[in-house]
Amino acid sequence: MLLMILMKSLVIGGLVGFAVGAGAARMFHAPTTQGMGAFRTLGELNSCEGDAASHFSFGLGFFFNAWASSVAAGAFTQDIDHRIIPHWGAAALMSRNKNIAETMHNPKKMAIACGLIGMVVVAFLNSTASAVPPSLQITAVKVLVPAANLLVNIIMPVIFWLAAIEAGKRSGFWGTIFGGLAQLIMGNAVPGLVLGILIGKGVDDGGWNKITKTMMSAVVLLFVLSAFFRGFDLEMIQSFNLAIPAWYELIHSTLK
């Protein structure tokens, strides 16, 4: 299994590194060229002022953090694409040529250098993380899973709900309606809150135009269909102590 993980990691690291390297170099030519990375990556690459050693040590600081979370939870952190690969790629190129226009700003060279570094980094992180004894991972799972459940089921709905309310009357209104419906139908309010914010802010900025109206119809359709196919409608009628009409049950049984 370890060999399998290693092979897959080399492929994944190569792909990601190649693309991140090319995207990072393209950022230096934005907005003429569409770049890919992040503004903070651009700023941090510039802040190293073409010095290979500072690029390397900058990446190294984040590498240890990425290693710790890979071992602990199987997550590389976003820093692997934002910081470690682009900085080490730049460091590798600059150790031979100090001219940043010919190295860090060149998508071809960055893509190749970062592709190789990505292969090594991803393979290293995955093979060391998979070597952690299972007894250790049991503890991590016992702690992490309940915490993640609390995050997803309690914290996220609350934060998104408050964000919708604080973003203005309209997004608060639609967020509350759709959030509540999503909690009822889908078991989690976050999807509804996101859609409520989307519609509320869309109408705030552009009024009820073609885009927002289409969006609204799509959202209503989404809720109606998921309520129907999850059997929420039947459950609701029964919970209110009402009888389900025979023709309605017939529609359900024929469509399923």
Add this chain to the structure above:
Amino acid sequence: MTEFPSEELRTDFWFADWSFPFFVGLLSAGVFAGTHMYYVYGIGAFNEVAFVSMLRAGMDTGVYGAVAAFGASFLFARIIEGALVGILDVGGAIMTGVGLGIPAMFLGAGVTYPLDNFFPALATGMVIGCAVGGIIILARKFTMNQSNSTFGADVMMGAGNSSGRFLGPLIVITAISVSIPIGVGSLLGALGFYIWNKPITGGAILGAMLFGSLFPVAI
């Protein structure tokens, strides 16, 4: 942006608009396959611990609505932003959107094939990434003249990022409820990472693991 003539920036493979979807496709293929690694082996997801554990929660409960909405809202927001500013944010669009949101949608719909298998994962990621890159280039061509609204993208991302911060303290709290030694270990780990100016989530988990191996609890 001085040494290359602008004509070359438009036509050369490494700079052109038409090659952008290809680069996004390669990145998405890798990141989506990283999520496959996480789904199968429990390692190798390209994201923060807090965001990956949302996917973990979905895998354990079978309810993927929250993580799917979370990822999709980031993807949507970053596509709009990327087309406007000329830099696509890799963290929000690819690592969170393509790496978590879209797999969560697949899994929520009961489609496990692209996540169970390596090469289908690569292919799925490639197709999705090319689509994302293509949408951005198209949006750039029309420079978003349809609408100048961001549709609350900033609100959603603000909420998304602040919910990630809750995981560290939550881990310490659940570690303490598992057993006293694991709780103490988690607390010390979090404190150490805090002093070291790192996010406390990683330290809290490592501390819990270390003390859990010294003082094991019955499952």
